[in-house]
Amino acid sequence: MASTTAESPRQRVTSYDVARLAGVSQSAVSRCFKPGASVSRKMRARVMKAAEQLGYQPNAIARSLISGRSNTAAVVISSNTALYFPEILVGLNRNLAQRGVRALLFTLEQESDIDRLLDQVLQYQVDGMIVAARLSAPQIDAIERRAVPFVLYNRSFRDRQVNAVCCDQSEGERWLVDALIEAGHQRFGIISGPGDSSVSMERTEGALARLRELGAKHISVVEGDFGYHSGGTGLKKLRDRIGAHPDAVICANDTMALGCLDAARHEYGLAVPEDLSVVGFDGVGPARWTSYNLTTVRQPVSRMTEAAVSMILERVDNPQLQPEKRFFSGEMIPGNSARLAPAAAR
Amino acid sequence: MASTTAESPRQRVTSYDVARLAGVSQSAVSRCFKPGASVSRKMRARVMKAAEQLGYQPNAIARSLISGRSNTAAVVISSNTALYFPEILVGLNRNLAQRGVRALLFTLEQESDIDRLLDQVLQYQVDGMIVAARLSAPQIDAIERRAVPFVLYNRSFRDRQVNAVCCDQSEGERWLVDALIEAGHQRFGIISGPGDSSVSMERTEGALARLRELGAKHISVVEGDFGYHSGGTGLKKLRDRIGAHPDAVICANDTMALGCLDAARHEYGLAVPEDLSVVGFDGVGPARWTSYNLTTVRQPVSRMTEAAVSMILERVDNPQLQPEKRFFSGEMIPGNSARLAPAAAR
DNA sequence: CGGCAAATTGACTGCGAATGCGAACAAGCA
DNA sequence: TGCTTGTTCGCATTCGCAGTCAATTTGCCG
Structure with a gap:
């Protein structure tokens, strides 16, 4: 009854395996998977064939370890945003994904959970954080000490230079x-x-x-x-x-x-x-x-999420950038739940 | 005007740094951060003090590389679930977090996006996947070939042994x-x-x-x-x-x-x-x-998300487990939008 | 105080991929 | 053909931590 397909090699396939099969060095394999690396087309073909044969995919974890970038960003969001939540999340995630970054999701049920969370977030070596939750000044200090770029989403500190994307x-x-x-x-x-x-x-x-x-x-x-x-x-x-x-x-x-x-x-x-x-x-x-x-x-959610993602990724590449606060105007929607003077729409 | 706090060492802190400061070996530091390891209380105290002083947090990436577990699960969800989306996501994430696993979020705008996604998901060495999106049989094959445990959320394949959590x-x-x-x-x-x-x-x-x-x-x-x-x-x-x-x-x-x-x-x-x-x-x-x-x-979302998470994590620990499908009964809510016979509520 | 088991510690290796460096090779020119 | 440039490739090393194993210390008992 066991329908396990026992024929395929169930273990992890490493670049060494591919190298061996293709009769080349591990470095060669690595280079073939790095865009813009110097590889002859013959080499690339051989390696790719072997890789396909083995079902090889580069191990993002190992890559991160050496490159110092995880291509991962933390998205911290408090779940009481309810109706608003999916739109933000989808927007952020789309923009991140387009730039090759994955979102690690941290949902907060209570704002107080954030303390425990922060340590975890940083353990995961995220390249940046997008925070749509309340942060206290000491918490911001803690993040800054770790030198992880972060952007506050729809919150900002008046007296403090932080990155923030806000609706006005x-x-x-x-x-x-x-x-x-x-x-x-x-x-x-x-x-x-x-x-x-x-x-x-x-x-x-x-x-x-x-x-x-x-x-x-x-x-x-x-x-x-x-x-x-x-x-x-x-x-x-x-x-x-x-x-x-x-x-x-x-x-x-x-x-x-x-x-x-x-x-x-x-x-x-x-x-x-x-x-x-x-x-x-x-x-x-x-x-x-x-x-x-x-x-x-x-709120112009899609513009805001795009801005947040841009800001964070710019700062991943260039940590020196000054903090920046971007404000976005909303759009008045007259609707019909309020008695308005004619043509009061903005 | 630059309010950067330049006094703190902005670089990454490794277990070696902590070891040096505490005057012990790197292994000792490692052990101190592993629950249940054999460490004297004196040692632990010294190490912890040094760690705190430097703001050290173990690097989850390096840990994953060696342990072969990333403590990360992919959550794949199609964004057209709209209203339903946050509840699922929050539920899954809560349950995962409780067991020390982080969610990597993959949102699908179109179901066809899933092909491109799948490779990425696997590159990230997730320990498991929870998929609330439509998967084709070949896609399931692909996942199984990688030996990554996965659970389908609210979809199942009639003719196929897969893990699934469904509302009936x-x-x-x-x-x-x-x-x-x-x-x-x-x-x-x-x-x-x-x-x-x-x-x-x-x-x-x-x-x-x-x-x-x-x-x-x-x-x-x-x-x-x-x-x-x-x-x-x-x-x-x-x-x-x-x-x-x-x-x-x-x-x-x-x-x-x-x-x-x-x-x-x-x-x-x-x-x-x-x-x-x-x-x-x-x-x-x-x-x-x-x-x-x-x-x-x-739908009993919280029970379902809990079940999905349990199933996936059980299978991370024990890949041999047979596929299982769990069905949950919903709860009839009589409401007032339908003319019902008295006491028709189930 | 000797002796032995248990607890603790440190040196070392390896996880899987990326990369600097030099070797080997091909192409271009005289 | 001989020499210079420019490519391409492999070796060896590195990222940060966890686990193995042997060395050392500690505790305990006679």
Whole structure:
């Protein structure tokens, strides 16, 4: 019953095996697999034939050991990004793969896991790290000490020179607020993300700042957790606090906005956008679904992931490069979940 | 302006460096980092102190080269799984991490990419592979020839002994169909996934078989692509074909079911579930959202990912193990998108 | 305090591929 | 043909660590 194909040599095939079969030296084999090496076409043909015959593939581990590059990058991402997660991951991975780099995935369930992780990441001799999670200053110190290039994705340190790729959160919030104010909304609710999220902070602060700047009088802020349900509970908290429902709710991400919208319609029987305007941030897929058609700001994920990958790989080749922060504008998507003045779209 | 901390030694720290500082041999250092090795506590203390001082971390690459294990597993996943993707990935990664294995991520945009990928995967000397993508028989041959253990996630080959972890798709569809039939639905529409998806095939076939078994007369099948929009277009196709709307639409996944549901309500003004029942499969997050509350079958993702990881790691340690297929029952979630007889929930 | 077993330690080798260097060889020129 | 250039190839070494084996130390008992 055992269907094992016992005829093939099940052990690892090394460059020596290929060399022996082809009657050449191991160096020759090595050179044949190195693009741009000096090899005669006759040699290459012989080696390749032998390699094929044996099913030889160069051992990336051994190669890394001597070359000092693993062609591997760590992607650290906290899993609470939920809806947003696959898009980033796929984008990063595509860009990395195109340049011959593989992604080692590190998912964080809790931000505190990152400490244990960091050591591991570095053990694996990754060429670089792309971090879409919260890092503390000492953690950044630790990475820098190891001289591993890293890029923060959608977070940055104001007081610190680090590589970062960010969506301009405040700008996006400003657009949203401008549009809401212009349409005459007066009582504002804000549902922030978890307190330790810098993205949430920037968005919330950005919205708040603009609201104040434009003279909004009635603003309440409650905290959510970026999850769907906290959109609903956030709305409830806002209602409790205000004593009525606000005119507009600004959510720190789309997922909460969708939760808020659902709660408004189905729990409180409010018409959206007539009775209540809801806006989000991110531009995740479900935000475009017919039931929602959310007014939001879409992050240019593919440009951002491409930038992150470029930045990291440039720095792998040239560690001397100065840290750089790149900000990307989002794209306002008017949607239909907020009552806006005509042509308010940016 | 350069804030580079130039005081620390920026180069790699090896076990020799630690050994020199501690005044011991390199072997001693190595042993100190190997759990269960024979080392005196005095030695360990000295070495650890030196290691800490230098910021030494053992080089996993060198370790892999000699031990023949990379503590790395490839996770190959096609990105069109969209909503479902993060859950799987996080689950797999958590389980792998717990056992000290890192995931190398390979995302497929098109299933055809897998050929190019396979060579790469194997170059990286992964200890095993978890494949949530379509593999052809020759591709499986290729992997087996390399003697790399692999587990198929949610696909299996009927005629072939391979390791696989699957949700029992037909069983789930049977539950759904039973419930729909019991509630008196008569005209059925099925929106399948892409033709080359085995998951879609099993679900569609499963539903069809059960429908016929129970004597359903009116059944139409149209093809979708697992995406949100194809739920709507699928419904349109069904209406065109039938000349009216069906009583129930069975979608090969949740995402399409949600699209179908939205189209039914917002495009055709149908009441769901009164005029039309819609069921899906997967149990993704948004299916539980208030706007939808989809009737579906939830895959036990965390048990499945755990099983996949166990299977793969068992086979890394013991390559002789016979191939095994594990099937998991889903969980029927009655929801509110289908008109069901009372207490029809399994 | 001698003697023996057990525990601990260090020298050395090898994992598999890449590369500097010199040898061998081919091509170009007078 | 003899000599110079330029290619191509093999030898030997290297990457960083783990495991083997023999040497050494330690502990323990009579």
